[in-house]
Amino acid sequence: MNPELMEKLKDLLPQITGYIYPNEIEVHWGILIVVYPYITGIVAGAFILASLVKVFNVKEVQPLYRLSLLTALAFLLVAPLALVSHLGHPLRAYEIFLTPQKSSAMAMFGFVYAWYLMVVLLVEIWFVYRRDLIAWADTGKTWLRGVHRVLSLFSKDTSEAATAFDSKALKVITIVGIPSAFLLHGYVGFIFGSIKANPWWSSVLIPIVFLFSAIVSGVALVILLYMIIVPLMGGKLEIKCIDKAMSFLYYAVIVDFSLELVDFIHRVYQSEEEIKILGELVMNKLFFSLVIVQVLLGMLFPLAILSAIKMFKRFRESEELRKLMYFVSLILIQGAIFATRWNVVIGGQMFSKSFRGLTTYKMELGGMEGLLYALGLLALPIVILAIFLKVLPAWSDLPKRTEAG
Amino acid sequence: MNRRSFLKQLLSFLAVSGGILGGWLRGGAAKAAAADEAKKTLYGFGVSVDKCIGCARCVVACKTENDVPREPYFYRTWVERYVIRKDGTTAVNNIDMGSADDAPPPSDKNVLRSFFVPKLCNQCENPPCAQVCPVGATFKTDDGVVLVNAKTCIGCRYCIQACPYGARYLHPATQTADKCTFCYHRLHKDLLPACVEVCPTQARVIGDLNSGASPMTRFRRMNKIFVLKPNLNTEPKVLYANMDGEVR
Numbered sequence: 001m002n003p004e005l006m007e008k009l010k011d012l013l014p015q016i017t018g019y020i021y022p023n024e025i026e027v028h029w030g031i032l033i034v035v036y037p038y039i040t041g042i043v044a045g046a047f048i049l050a051s052l053v054k055v056f057n058v059k060e061v062q063p064l065y066r067l068s069l070l071t072a073l074a075f076l077l078v079a080p081l082a083l084v085s086h087l088g089h090p091l092r093a094y095e096i097f098l099t100p101q102k103s104s105a106m107a108m109f110g111f112v113y114a115w116y117l118m119v120v121l122l123v124e125i126w127f128v129y130r131r132d133l134i135a136w137a138d139t140g141k142t143w144l145r146g147v148h149r150v151l152s153l154f155s156k157d158t159s160e161a162a163t164a165f166d167s168k169a170l171k172v173i174t175i176v177g178i179p180s181a182f183l184l185h186g187y188v189g190f191i192f193g194s195i196k197a198n199p200w201w202s203s204v205l206i207p208i209v210f211l212f213s214a215i216v217s218g219v220a221l222v223i224l225l226y227m228i229i230v231p232l233m234g235g236k237l238e239i240k241c242i243d244k245a246m247s248f249l250y251y252a253v254i255v256d257f258s259l260e261l262v263d264f265i266h267r268v269y270q271s272e273e274e275i276k277i278l279g280e281l282v283m284n285k286l287f288f289s290l291v292i293v294q295v296l297l298g299m300l301f302p303l304a305i306l307s308a309i310k311m312f313k314r315f316r317e318s319e320e321l322r323k324l325m326y327f328v329s330l331i332l333i334q335g336a337i338f339a340t341r342w343n344v345v346i347g348g349q350m351f352s353k354s355f356r357g358l359t360t361y362k363m364e365l366g367g368m369e370g371l372l373y374a375l376g377l378l379a380l381p382i383v384i385l386a387i388f389l390k391v392l393p394a395w396s397d398l399p400k401r402t403e404a405g
Numbered sequence: 406m407n408r409r410s411f412l413k414q415l416l417s418f419l420a421v422s423g424g425i426l427g428g429w430l431r432g433g434a435a436k437a438a439a440a441d442e443a444k445k446t447l448y449g450f451g452v453s454v455d456k457c458i459g460c461a462r463c464v465v466a467c468k469t470e471n472d473v474p475r476e477p478y479f480y481r482t483w484v485e486r487y488v489i490r491k492d493g494t495t496a497v498n499n500i501d502m503g504s505a506d507d508a509p510p511p512s513d514k515n516v517l518r519s520f521f522v523p524k525l526c527n528q529c530e531n532p533p534c535a536q537v538c539p540v541g542a543t544f545k546t547d548d549g550v551v552l553v554n555a556k557t558c559i560g561c562r563y564c565i566q567a568c569p570y571g572a573r574y575l576h577p578a579t580q581t582a583d584k585c586t587f588c589y590h591r592l593h594k595d596l597l598p599a600c601v602e603v604c605p606t607q608a609r610v611i612g613d614l615n616s617g618a619s620p621m622t623r624f625r626r627m628n629k630i631f632v633l634k635p636n637l638n639t640e641p642k643v644l645y646a647n648m649d650g651e652v653r
Contacts, residue, residue, distance in 0.1 A: 002577040009476070013477075019485075019498065019499075021483075021499075021524075021571025022479075022483050023478070023571045023572070023574040026478065026574075028562040028575065029566065087559050087560050088560015088561070088575060089558070092540075092560075095539075095557060096539050096540060099540050100539065101540060104536065104538055104563070106539040106563050191563075197566070197567055197569035197637065198566065353568075354653045356497055
């Protein structure tokens with residue numbers, strides 16, 4: 001009966017400290033379930049960034065608008081893969097839609113996901129690109145012409161009235177989209193936050209913390225992608241756009257960090273039954289991923305960098321230096337948010353519900369639950385995004401790089 | 406009386422009397438259903454902590470009866486040994502199928518008290534596992550037992566996360582969630598669950614909580630009763646007698 005699993009569990013036995021319920025040795029939700037909220041977070045965050053342009057009229061970040069929508073879609077398409085791959089019976093996954101259990105957060109999530117994909121993202125992207133699609137289908141010379149024609153759903157109306165309708169529709173969809181994006185990721189938080197059996201998860205703040213960390217990761221990723229893709233395409237980065245988006249990110253990180261701090265203080269102050277084991281968990285099992293990666297490297301350090309840019313004039317003068325500092329903080333922030341997901345998902349399963357002991361998580365390299373597969377899942381949206389950008393260019397008039405730039 | 410008025414009167418008589426008769430019958434049936442409701446079986450389980458000697462025969466019997474893997478990572482029921490010392494520390498062990506480390510000898514004066522606690526699915530009245538199951542594969546039967554339908558379980562393991570008692574595991578052969586069923590298949594043949602059957606000290610009892618005279622009624626009458634993690638409002642139907650506050 002699955003000798004590999006038995007061998008793996010046997011190796012874990014000596015690593016258990018204290019007493020855990022015997023069924024708790026195996027960490028059931030592994031790296032794939034870490035990847036999953038990380039991905040949905042990016043989806044929600046990228047969409048919020050897009051809505052900055054449409055609803056809040058932040059003109060400076062316009063160059064990020066289409067990129068953020070396409071990023072959201074690319075990641076949204078991959079999100080369910082992580083979930084389905086993890087199931088004991090992946091072929092029964094459709095049961096969630098056919099025989100959903102109304103009291104289950106997970107079952108309802110399927111519908112939230114479908115709503116978000118079908119009603120919000122696809123429709124918004126279609127309206128954004130409709131006019132361009134018609135133009136590309138008319139003037140294009142390659143095989144893409146046909147693709148554009150199909151994607152435009154054979155609409156041909158480019159009259160002013162039609163364009164006006166497009167932008168009106170976009171506004172409405174974005175207004176519906178913001179609460180939907182909040183719902184999407186808040187719901188992922190709720191899946192964890194509603195588990196009263198697990199004090200590491202069970203908190204009303206979890207959905208809100210998830211939401212803000214989602215905004216942080218999504219915005220950071222879109223800026224990062226912008227900073228990588230545009231130079232690769234021979235374009236020039238618009239520093240004003242990056243400045244504005246980074247400024248927005250800066251405040252999102254502050255809110256996110258404050259919320260997590262509030263949660264931490266609340267737990268320590270209340271000091272309930274589980275505080276001892278959670279303390280051990282943080283100090284032993286999660287020290288590196290939580291204290292070092294998430295808090296020090298991923299939050300405080302980038303906050304310091306961004307604060308320095310805001311405070312000291314000399315950083316504002318040199319564009320190149322600023323770009324470098326932004327780039328470093330963006331990568332650190334991505335690391336932090338991934339670590340946040342890790343600490344929530346894996347951390348929440350490493351202590352026993354008897355509050356008497358800790359188990360450990362040993363990630364495999366290969367296999368469905370392995371590191372390589374997870375990395376593949378993280379790379380896949382980037383590949384999809386590359387295809388999207390080929391078919392649906394995000395920048396029609398990319399400013400060319402000058403010799404000096 | 407002509408034929409027409411005779412038929413008319415006959416029809417109206419039939420309609421009225423039929424209505425009255427039907428109403429009376431229905432009322433009777435409703436009363437009977439209400440009586441059935443009160444009499445409906447609701448299974449409960451009693452564990453006398455003082456009686457358990459930690460022989461783990463229940464664990465062996467359960468694994469054999471229910472095809473639970475023998476490896477020490479999968480249990481429908483298990484027995485914990487608590488050793489509480491004078492310095493306030495508590496050591497807990499799973500005694501597996503009888504192969505736990507040696508307990509401190511009775512001569513060890515540092516030990517304040519020591520006892521065994523059998524654990525199993527609490528068959529909660531408000532089962533968090535059934536609440537979170539996305540496809541309704543985990544459900545509560547009319548007689549109060551929480552079961553898993555292995556044919557529809559998708560193996561998402563949300564129920565394992567939601568169970569506060571660690572009573573669930575993913576069966577490595579079926580890749581579906583599994584847990585104690587009070588040996589439901591045996592109960593419905595008027596047999597006792599395997600663990601109750603083999604317990605040499607009658608530390609485990611099972612019975613109908615709604616019945617006026619059942620082993621569970623007696624168990625509840627004769628003992629002070631505790632349940633595990635009452636603060637979570639799961640309302641367990643596994644009741645413990647002479648439980649120690651150290652047990653979680």
